[in-house]
Amino acid sequence: MTTGNRFHGDETDAGPPVADVGSRIRDLRTARGLSLSELARRAHIGKGSLSEIEAGGRNPTLETLYAICAPLQVPLTTLIGGANGVRSTAAGGMTSALLELRELPSMTVEVFWLDFPADADHTSPGHADAVTEHLTVVSGQLAVGPLAAPQTLSVGESTTWRSDGEHRYRAVDGPAQAVLVIMTPRASI
Numbered sequence: 503m504t505t506g507n508r509f510h511g512d513e514t515d516a517g518p519p520v521a522d523v524g525s526r527i528r529d530l531r532t533a534r535g536l537s538l539s540e541l542a543r544r545a546h547i548g549k550g551s552l553s554e555i556e557a558g559g560r561n562p563t564l565e566t567l568y569a570i571c572a573p574l575q576v577p578l579t580t581l582i583g584g585a586n587g588v589r590s591t592a593a594g595g596m597t598s599a600l601l602e603l604r605e606l607p608s609m610t611v612e613v614f615w616l617d618f619p620a621d622a623d624h625t626s627p628g629h630a631d632a633v634t635e636h637l638t639v640v641s642g643q644l645a646v647g648p649l650a651a652p653q654t655l656s657v658g659e660s661t662t663w664r665s666d667g668e669h670r671y672r673a674v675d676g677p678a679q680a681v682l683v684i685m686t687p688r689a690s691i
Contacts, residue, residue: 521558523567526581528556530574544573564592568627572666575630577610577686579603594624596671598682607688614682618644618673625649628667633686635669636662642678646671 531541538556542549547569554560555570562570567581574580579600582590590598595618602613616637637646638660645652647663652670655661663669665684 522583523562523581524556524558527570530576530580534574541570541573545569564590565627568629572628572630577612577684579610579612592624595619595622596624609688610686612684614684616671616680616682618642618671618678620673620676622671622673624671626665626669626671629665630686631666633665633684634662635665636660636683638681640679640681642676643674644671644678644680645674
């Protein structure tokens with residue numbers, strides 16, 4: 503299902519209303535007592551870029567949003583909204599669609615459908631502490647997991663890893679598809 507809500511690895515593409523994303527980031531930052539400078543430092547992005555994003559003047563890349571999620575200790579869907587069917591394209595060609603979002607008392611659970619063209623190779627920045635990812639390959643073959651120890655999986659195989667460090671998704675020998683479950687513990691504010 504394709505909706506008007508799209509994020510791409512390119513800052514010029516349209517996505518959820520940029521002002522909504524920016525205000526969510528600003529609200530989370532202030533709720534956690536972080537200055538603009540401190541969040542920018544922790545996310546490893548420029549203070550000016552963060553200011554533009556919060557003001558709704560810049561459409562951030564998916565990688566930038568993940569970099570902001572980690573120090574705020576929230577899943578991506580908290581920033582972009584949790585509507586089922588929201589699609590995004592990451593640098594490296596991988597596309598995802600949100601299938602389900604559950605806000606449980608102790609964690610947020612996000613379920614994504616992932617599509618990988620034959621040459622897809624995406625490195626994701628680390629998420630917040632104690633975030634785990636569980637991936638099951640539905641078609642093709644993928645090399646996934648922490649940069650230091652990726653696993654190559656075929657159809658029907660699964661793996662789980664802690665995703666608080668950089669991790670990679672790479673199509674091996676052709677296109678592939680997978681289901682990804684991301685579990686993010688609730689942050690205490």
